Amino acid sequence: MPEGDTIFRTARTLGRALIGKPVTAFRSTYPLLTRFNDDTPLVGQTVDRVEARSKWLLISFSGGGILASHLLMSGRWHIYRHGERWQLARIHMRILIENGEYQAVGFRVPVAEMHTARSLARCAKIPRAESDALSTEFDAGAALERLLARRGEALADVLLDQRVLAGVGNVFKSEICFVNGLNPFRRVEMLTREEAVALIASAQRLLRANVLEDSGDSIVTYRGQQRRTTHSSDPSASLWVYGRNGEPCRRCGEAIRRRIQGVDARVTFWCPRCQSMPDGADVDG
Numbered sequence: 001m002p003e004g005d006t007i008f009r010t011a012r013t014l015g016r017a018l019i020g021k022p023v024t025a026f027r028s029t030y031p032l033l034t035r036f037n038d039d040t041p042l043v044g045q046t047v048d049r050v051e052a053r054s055k056w057l058l059i060s061f062s063g064g065g066i067l068a069s070h071l072l073m074s075g076r077w078h079i080y081r082h083g084e085r086w087q088l089a090r091i092h093m094r095i096l097i098e099n100g101e102y103q104a105v106g107f108r109v110p111v112a113e114m115h116t117a118r119s120l121a122r123c124a125k126i127p128r129a130e131s132d133a134l135s136t137e138f139d140a141g142a143a144l145e146r147l148l149a150r151r152g153e154a155l156a157d158v159l160l161d162q163r164v165l166a167g168v169g170n171v172f173k174s175e176i177c178f179v180n181g182l183n184p185f186r187r188v189e190m191l192t193r194e195e196a197v198a199l200i201a202s203a204q205r206l207l208r209a210n211v212l213e214d215s216g217d218s219i220v221t222y223r224g225q226q227r228r229t230t231h232s233s234d235p236s237a238s239l240w241v242y243g244r245n246g247e248p249c250r251r252c253g254e255a256i257r258r259r260i261q262g263v264d265a266r267v268t269f270w271c272p273r274c275q276s277m278p279d280g281a282d283v284d285g
């Protein structure tokens, strides 16, 4: 499952290939997209903007149309020069946008729809830029209030809710809790305001650190003795707790634990010593 930083990097790459260049061809296997294109041809328009909103990728055209695609588990956007061999079979193509230099191909994109600025603003499932931790328009104060309002829920579950803080996926969820020394099963109401402020700030910091130009494709939160561990073949080598069940905590040596959490049954990793429950908490963790 791509996390916010992955989609952000995809948006950046697509933006470099598409922004400011006139579209020379548009094709899709989705009838709603081709119908939109029949009514308002995208050929001749330019791409004005490409942005990530949580797991959604938005491509804005100069005619006012905004193509929103959700990558879920299997969707991928690739960029090719004309004549370059595609890495996935043509049968998996769902959307194709071409300009004079490049082909942007959406493979196995499971959800795609066309919006106007107005319909996008009304669309509840696509988070607003202000709630996306990677957006320059991110509003940390508003995110704090949304988090604190979810008093009775477990911290890790709330972190995953894209309406509260867009961009945090399941890996970052566990990592953010660890970095803050907070038990992921703790109820939000057990947090102090200062803890919640630090939590939001670290979410933003960790996500942003993973979209730096040289940050590669895997998530890095733990840098250890080396400056980078990005290119390790083991993805968990660059993380504090995620994927490290039973391995020693990098801070205290205690065995990292793993548990399925929440109504969506997502896996959570934590250190029982560094992230102990505060006294008086009634949740088993």
Ligand SMILES: [Zn+2]
Pocket (backbone or CB within 6 Å): 249, 250, 251, 252, 253, 254, 271, 272, 273, 274, 275
């Ligand atoms: Zn520990």
